[in-house]
Amino acid sequence: MKTKIYLILGLTFLLIIFVLQNTQTVDFKFLFFSFKITQVLLLFLTFSLGLIIGILLPDFLKKKKNDKEQTQ
Secondary structure, eight states, X not given: OHHHHHHXXXXXXXXXXXXXXXXXXXXXXXXXXXEEEEHHHHHHHHHHHHHHHHHXXXXXXXXXXXXXXXXX
C-alpha cells in the first residue's frame, strides 16, 4: 500500500514539474482557425484525444467486423 502512495506522489511531482516547464503560449493553427494556447494545455488535449481514439477505435472496428460477418 505504501508503494502505491509513493508512486502516486512521485508521478504527481513529475507532473507538476512538467506543467511548470511548459507554461509558454504557442500559436495553434488548424485549417482556418488560429489561436493562442498554453503548451501544456495543447499537450493535454492532444494526449486526451489520442487516448479516446485509442480506446474507441478498436471497439468500433471490432463491431464493424462482427456486423460484416453476420450479414454474410
